[in-house]
Each structure stands twice: as structure tokens, then as C-alpha cells.
Amino acid sequence: MNRRRLLGLASTVGISAIAGCSNLFGPDPEPITGSSGDGSGGAGSGAVSLQKVEGVDTAGDGTLDTLRAHVILARGAKEVDLSKAIYLFERSKRTISGELEQQNAYLENGGGSGVTYEKVAGGNGNSTVLQQREDKIVVTFDLTAIDGIDPLRPEDEMTFELTTPQNVKSSEQLTAPKTIEPNKTYLIQ
Secondary structure: OOHHHHHHHHHHHOHHHHOOOOOOOOOOOOOOOOOOOOOOOOOOOOOEEEEEEEEEOOOOOOOEOEEEEEEEEOOOOOOEEHHHOEEEEEEEEEOOOOOEEEEEEEEOOOOHHHEEEEEEEOOOOOOOEEOOOOOEEEEEEEOOOOOOOOOEOOOOEEEEEEEOOOOOEEEEEEEOOOOOOOOOEEEOO
């Protein structure tokens, strides 16, 4: 490496990085999601990570009536049974008269008939239990079958929160796209 490149590198990442006192690549890009309230940031507890949340218009009416949350274990977390989790959907919706109406759906013990689970990656076993880091479960919510919440219209916003049985919370702010086409999947987080 010539002197000019070495000086350029030193000014970019700092002398301590060149000396080996710092990580050239920065911190781990995948943070532990959730908090157990014990100061551990969720490590060693039941922390999960919401990789992505998708919305689908299965009814063909221009609304997102199905949500799919892709869930994995956070680094260092213990086993989590998603069928024993609590799911919360919160949103403010404008009525025809222009007033804001609060909509909340609080689903305990896995959520009932409006919720299904599919293990799409990882080991065999229970389709609702994340046992190791490689496991991924897609939790599907049929918003037409869940009391207290309506399907998302274009540009609607909603807060989605998952609380594991170990009382560790993960949440995402969801936003529907400007245009919703039938049977098309949209990333909404």
C-alpha cells in the first residue's frame, strides 16, 4: 500500500482503526430487537426480530387485508413460542365525517382464528416455536377475521407490536403503499 492510500485510509477511518484498536467494519448491523426491562436489551431472554412485515390484498378490493410478519430469534435469545405471544395492532382511522377513530386489536395467546403460523426456515418441530437462530416463522394475520381492526387502505398507518411470553416487546410502524393492487405483496414497514 503506498503512502497516499495509507494516509487517505487513516483520515477516513481514524488512526485507531489502522492500529487495530477499532473495528473497520463498524458495529454488528443486526441489533437485538426488544427489551426485557432487565437492562440486557433482550439478550438471553425471549427477544425476537421482525425481519419484515408484508401486506397483501387477497380480496381484490384495494386494501391490505392480510399481514405477514417474518419473525426470527434475536442473537443470544432463548426459545420463543409465538402461539403464546401477544399481538397488538393500533391505528387512528379517519371516518367519513373526517373525525379520527381509534382502532385497536389486542390478541392474546396467539390470536385465535385470524392468526396462522408457518415455519419457513430452520429445524423441524413445532411450527409456532423459534428454537434456534436459523428458525424463521411467518405469522399471518387475516385482518378481516380480527375484531377491532379494519384492513389497511392506501397510505394508512398502523403500529404493530409483538410481546413474547417472556414479556419482550418488538414493534414496527407499518405504512400501506399509495396504490394497492389485488394479490400483490407489499413491504409495509
